[in-house]
Amino acid sequence: xxxxxxxxxxxxxxxxxxxxxxxxxxxxxxxxxxxxxxxxxxxxxxxxxxxxxxxxxxxxxxxxxxxxxxxxxxxxxxxxxxxxxxxxxxxxxxxxxxxx
Numbered sequence: 001x002x003x004x005x006x007x008x009x010x011x012x013x014x015x016x017x018x019x020x021x022x023x024x025x026x027x028x029x030x031x032x033x034x035x036x037x038x039x040x041x042x043x044x045x046x047x048x049x050x051x052x053x054x055x056x057x058x059x060x061x062x063x064x065x066x067x068x069x070x071x072x073x074x075x076x077x078x079x080x081x082x083x084x085x086x087x088x089x090x091x092x093x094x095x096x097x098x099x100x
Contacts, residue, residue: 008076008084014095017068018057021095028094048078050087 014021025032025040032040035051042050055071076084 003080005079005081006077008079009073010076011071011073013069013071015060015067015069015097016095018054018070020068021054021070021072024094028090046078048076048083050077050079051075 029042032042032052034040038055039051039053042052044050051074053073053075055073058069060067060069076087079087
């Protein structure tokens with residue numbers, strides 16, 4: 001692809017536990033493979049790949065609430081800006097939690 005970048009890395013914080021992440025991921029990326037406890041890879045038929053690394057689970061304390069969160073690093077190889085934007089739109093919607 002002409003406008004695809006060789007590699008692009010981006011990190012975001014998500015209000016998720018590890019169990020939330022691994023419960024939801026197969027629904028949106030059935031072809032994922034776990035490389036080790038904190039890393040998965042997604043390969044596309046057109047040669048693109050995505051490595052996802054998750055940080056150790058952390059807890060944010062708000063008064064008596066304990067909210068788990070993780071940092072997720074996405075390393076895209078061979079993806080265009082548009083393909084990455086489309087991925088994040090789908091990924092964020094799948095991992096979005098309800099709220100008021």
